[in-house]
Amino acid sequence: MWRYVVRRAVGAAIVLWLVSIFVFVAVRALPGDAVLVKIGESGRISEAQLDAARRELGLDDPVMIAYAKWAGGFVRGDLGDSVIQEGMSVNSRIRKALTPTLELSLLSAAIGLPLAIGLGVISGLRQDTWLDYPLRLAAILSLSVPNFVIAVSALTFLSRRFAYAPPFGWVDLWDDPLHNLEILLLPVLISGFSVSGTLMRMTRSSVLEVMRQDYVRTARAKGLAARDVIWRHILRNALISVTTLLGITVAFMLSGSVIMEVIFAIPGVGRLTLTAIQQRDYTQIMGNTMFFAAVVLISNLAVDMLYGVIDPRVKLR
Amino acid sequence: MNLSNDWIVGRRRLSRRRALRGAAVIGAGVAGAALFGCGGGDGEQPAPAAQPKGAAAPAGSPGAAAAPAGQPPVAVKAADFQKMPLAQMFKDLDPMRLRYLPGQVEALKKGPVTGGTLQYSRDAPPTYDVLGVGALFVSSFPGTHNSLLTFEMNGDFGPFGATKIIADLPQGYEFVDNTTLVFKLRNEPIYWHDHPPVKGREFTIEDLKYGVEALKKAPTQGPTYRDVDTITTPDAKTLVIRFKQSAAYFLRASATPYQWLVAKEQVEDGSLAKWAIGTGAFRLVKSEPTVGIRFERNPKYFKTDPIYSTGKKLPFLDAIDGKALPDLATNNAAWAAGQIDYGYAVNVSRTDVVERLRDRPDAVIVMVPPPPSYFPLIAMNSQTAPFTDVRVRRALSMAIDRQAMIEGIAGGVAAPAYGQDWTYFDRADNPWPWTMKELGPYIAYNPKEAKALLQAAGFTKGLGRPIELGFATSDSGTNAAVWLAMADFWKQELGIEVQISMAPDNPAFAQKLRSKGGLYQDLHVATPLPAWDPDDWAFGQLNSKSTANFYKVNDAKIDELSEKQQRILDVNERRQVLKQLMDRDLDQMYRLWGIDFYKFTIRSPKLFNFADHYLAWLTPGWGERKLEMAWKA
Numbered sequence: 001m002w003r004y005v006v007r008r009a010v011g012a013a014i015v016l017w018l019v020s021i022f023v024f025v026a027v028r029a030l031p032g033d034a035v036l037v038k039i040g041e042s043g044r045i046s047e048a049q050l051d052a053a054r055r056e057l058g059l060d061d062p063v064m065i066a067y068a069k070w071a072g073g074f075v076r077g078d079l080g081d082s083v084i085q086e087g088m089s090v091n092s093r094i095r096k097a098l099t100p101t102l103e104l105s106l107l108s109a110a111i112g113l114p115l116a117i118g119l120g121v122i123s124g125l126r127q128d129t130w131l132d133y134p135l136r137l138a139a140i141l142s143l144s145v146p147n148f149v150i151a152v153s154a155l156t157f158l159s160r161r162f163a164y165a166p167p168f169g170w171v172d173l174w175d176d177p178l179h180n181l182e183i184l185l186l187p188v189l190i191s192g193f194s195v196s197g198t199l200m201r202m203t204r205s206s207v208l209e210v211m212r213q214d215y216v217r218t219a220r221a222k223g224l225a226a227r228d229v230i231w232r233h234i235l236r237n238a239l240i241s242v243t244t245l246l247g248i249t250v251a252f253m254l255s256g257s258v259i260m261e262v263i264f265a266i267p268g269v270g271r272l273t274l275t276a277i278q279q280r281d282y283t284q285i286m287g288n289t290m291f292f293a294a295v296v297l298i299s300n301l302a303v304d305m306l307y308g309v310i311d312p313r314v315k316l317r
Numbered sequence: 318m319n320l321s322n323d324w325i326v327g328r329r330r331l332s333r334r335r336a337l338r339g340a341a342v343i344g345a346g347v348a349g350a351a352l353f354g355c356g357g358g359d360g361e362q363p364a365p366a367a368q369p370k371g372a373a374a375p376a377g378s379p380g381a382a383a384a385p386a387g388q389p390p391v392a393v394k395a396a397d398f399q400k401m402p403l404a405q406m407f408k409d410l411d412p413m414r415l416r417y418l419p420g421q422v423e424a425l426k427k428g429p430v431t432g433g434t435l436q437y438s439r440d441a442p443p444t445y446d447v448l449g450v451g452a453l454f455v456s457s458f459p460g461t462h463n464s465l466l467t468f469e470m471n472g473d474f475g476p477f478g479a480t481k482i483i484a485d486l487p488q489g490y491e492f493v494d495n496t497t498l499v500f501k502l503r504n505e506p507i508y509w510h511d512h513p514p515v516k517g518r519e520f521t522i523e524d525l526k527y528g529v530e531a532l533k534k535a536p537t538q539g540p541t542y543r544d545v546d547t548i549t550t551p552d553a554k555t556l557v558i559r560f561k562q563s564a565a566y567f568l569r570a571s572a573t574p575y576q577w578l579v580a581k582e583q584v585e586d587g588s589l590a591k592w593a594i595g596t597g598a599f600r601l602v603k604s605e606p607t608v609g610i611r612f613e614r615n616p617k618y619f620k621t622d623p624i625y626s627t628g629k630k631l632p633f634l635d636a637i638d639g640k641a642l643p644d645l646a647t648n649n650a651a652w653a654a655g656q657i658d659y660g661y662a663v664n665v666s667r668t669d670v671v672e673r674l675r676d677r678p679d680a681v682i683v684m685v686p687p688p689p690s691y692f693p694l695i696a697m698n699s700q701t702a703p704f705t706d707v708r709v710r711r712a713l714s715m716a717i718d719r720q721a722m723i724e725g726i727a728g729g730v731a732a733p734a735y736g737q738d739w740t741y742f743d744r745a746d747n748p749w750p751w752t753m754k755e756l757g758p759y760i761a762y763n764p765k766e767a768k769a770l771l772q773a774a775g776f777t778k779g780l781g782r783p784i785e786l787g788f789a790t791s792d793s794g795t796n797a798a799v800w801l802a803m804a805d806f807w808k809q810e811l812g813i814e815v816q817i818s819m820a821p822d823n824p825a826f827a828q829k830l831r832s833k834g835g836l837y838q839d840l841h842v843a844t845p846l847p848a849w850d851p852d853d854w855a856f857g858q859l860n861s862k863s864t865a866n867f868y869k870v871n872d873a874k875i876d877e878l879s880e881k882q883q884r885i886l887d888v889n890e891r892r893q894v895l896k897q898l899m900d901r902d903l904d905q906m907y908r909l910w911g912i913d914f915y916k917f918t919i920r921s922p923k924l925f926n927f928a929d930h931y932l933a934w935l936t937p938g939w940g941e942r943k944l945e946m947a948w949k950a
């Protein structure tokens with residue numbers, strides 16, 4: 001088991017390294033830089049002054065040297081300072097943005113995932129009944145209507161019809177829990193609904209597939225109670241494939257839901273990344289990308305390890 | 318991309334307008350309709366019924382016609398606004414009208430109230446280093462700092478061209494001769510905000526000297542001080558600026574909002590970028606990018622109410638709360654739900670304004686002209702054939718039917734664009750932007766003459782090749798609709814194929830403009846920043862030696878005139894030279910002008926003394942420093 005974990009960790013480190021090279025080169029290849037963002041449309045700044053500003057920010061280093069400097073800091077756990085937000089470290093900005101993203105994603109997951117799995121199981125067990133049809137319709141709606149359409153429609157409808165909008169202006173959970181939850185209520189509901197579709201469809205089809213397996217038929221033939229068949233044989237096996245998707249979904253949500261964060265003015269990691277790209281904040285883009293990559297790798301590792309727990313046939317070596 | 322030709326030739330005018338209307342709807346929907354997205358501007362509002370200074374509207378000002386005695390106008394309803402003709406907007410929606418709104422009279426009679434929080438859409442800037450290259454980022458943040466000079470925006474507005482320059486932090490200023498400018502410090506004590514490293518100590522004449530010298534060395538403000546020879550402090554209350562030669566641009570350019578006076582301690586300990594510590598009416602108390610920004614009243618601010626003579630200390634507001642609302646839908650929802658007090662309408666369609674009025678029927682709506690110089694244009698690479706030929710440049714301009722664009726794209730709420738600041742000139746009978754007639758023969762729509770000019774230049778069918786038009790995606794919305802319409806006129810009238818070369822965003826576009834070898838091959842779109850002195854346009858954009866001359870205009874006569882006007886202190890004489898320069902530019906047609914939209918501000922009826930002024934324009938909201946005089950009933 002430990003050997004497996006170490007091997008995966010080494011593999012993850014290599015993936016992180018490759019990601020860092022790819023992103024570093026790609027970001028530097030973008031036309032324009034942070035200095036051009038800073039001057040805006042001002043024509044008052046001469047080329048010499050622009051070059052001096054670039055030197056000060058280290059933007060004039062050749063790519064290899066710039067990468068080496070960045071990588072050296074990364075190994076020490078220092079992602080550097082933001083190129084745009086003067087006096088702020090990349091680490092501190094990610095830390096700050098992580099709380100809203102964690103709240104949004106965990107609350108969305110807490111609503112969306114149990115709902116999706118529960119309804120997916122019911123839909124599978126009650127295939128082609130009056131209960132199955134509306135659930136399938138809901139899942140298809142969740143899959144086919146993008147979350148930004150739902151979000152903008154909800155926001156527009158509520159504000160124009162009832163003069164209501166979630167309070168804009170972020171407040172931390174520990175500063176004012178009720179206000180914080182009011183800010184998150186609508187985005188969490190929409191986000192939860194949006195992630196539930198895929199998982200619900202997946203759960204339903206897994207349940208249907210497992211229900212047709214020989215061991216389920218055998219269990220029923222042995223005279224096991226329906227509840228035992230469902231809990232001990234169908235659900236446990238159906239959830240193995242769902243677990244894979246669960247890991248990816250959680251990783252995706254933690255990486256920041258850019259759209260929800262922008263529409264509901266939530267200062268999370270996704271919005272931070274979008275702004276960093278727009279502003280050519282190289283160090284921030286690198287920091288955020290490495291964070292996302294690490295989240296995905298850790299989630300995948302956790303899911304793989306969870307397989308061993310859910311399915312005794314899987315041995316981790 | 319090639320622009321398509323889908324207009325009906327036989328019914329050209331009618332179908333063109335329809336097409337333009339369509340373009341406007343698309344454009345507005347795409348992006349530019351950021352009714353509240355800019356979060357800029359502020360200002361002040363006209364004076365109250367309680368007889369503030371200069372309560373009578375000056376003759377010739379918009380207000381004079383707007384509020385006939387005994388006929389107080391009423392708040393504009395959405396349905397009325399939808400069909401309101403431009404002439405009526407000039408009367409009913411200009412700032413002078415507001416003092417007569419029935420719902421506001423009672424509050425105005427009571428005079429300004431101290432307290433309350435102004436809420437609006439505004440993110441924290443990435444830096445407060447006004448001495449760095451990012452000075453424009455911080456130029457508009459509400460009243461944390463003072464400057465040497467500012468524009469008077471107290472109470473009533475005079476005619477737009479009559480705006481006065483007054484001392485801001487000092488008590489006053491005086492030109493003792495053509496090259497010596499003297500500032501006197503106030504008698505009452507002035508304190509820095511109580512925040513480390515300055516810690517609320519008293520502002521001295523040495524601080525003033527240090528602040529001005531720091532601006533002189535800074536990249537953005539430096540050009541304003543290029544003719545300054547010495548800065549001295551002969552006594553504890555006097556600062557003297559001596560110029561090497563007369564500098565006519567200095568006063569107005571020094572009133573530009575990014576001329577903050579900063580503290581020596583902050584420069585020395587490197588904290589300038591991190592926090593705004595000034596002497597201004599509001600103290601910065603929160604600054605979190607992507608969350609927002611908050612200012613609170615500076616209890617030791619040195620100014621008193623200049624409008625109502627109540628003797629009250631400024632500012633009136635307790636706090637200003639900026640929320641980072643990045644999305645248009647979010648801004649609109651915040652407005653409809655009453656979470657923000659005002660919004661700014663930049664290049665919006667009439668329909669957008671109507672929708673916002675429907676959301677809050679009691680809202681106050683004001684129309685003001687677009688900010689001077691901030692006119693979108695299409696620039697030509699005038700060093701490259703065929704644009705080296707003045708006949709081609711004139712032909713391109715004359716092929717554009719600007720009136721059709723004004724009616725079709727802007728619903729009539731726009732003016733022909735031209736960059737020079739019309740407010741500087743003696744046009745007391747017309748406070749609104751340049752008219753078609755004033756802009757001369759090559760702005761007029763004359764497709765027949767345009768074809769003839771092109772033929773005379775040796776082009777019988779188009780320009781013999783497709784021409785490139787550099788385009789920034791961020792300049793979308795109604796600006797994009799105007800630019801695309803201009804390109805379509807060239808296709809329709811002259812048979813010129815235009816290929817759009819799209820930059821993905823602003824930094825990419827800036828990179829292209831500033832890259833070595835520079836510029837797009839033929840044309841590119843541009844929205845130059847507004848300027849508070851005609852020099853920024855005259856020298857800045859047109860002189861061959863200027864860093865801001867992105868268009869590569871290289872004209873000896875323009876060079877001569879643009880340098881000459883900098884030395885003329887007599888306003889009338891300087892106007893004449895500037896007019897000659899403008900005539901030369903329009904004669905040579907170095908840039909291709911479209912139209913620009915009047916702007917609308919919509920705000921809560923409880924906000925007063927809130928400038929709707931061409932100086933308090935839009936992003937980055939240069940009028941926000943005037944929030945020290947705003948109050949909330």
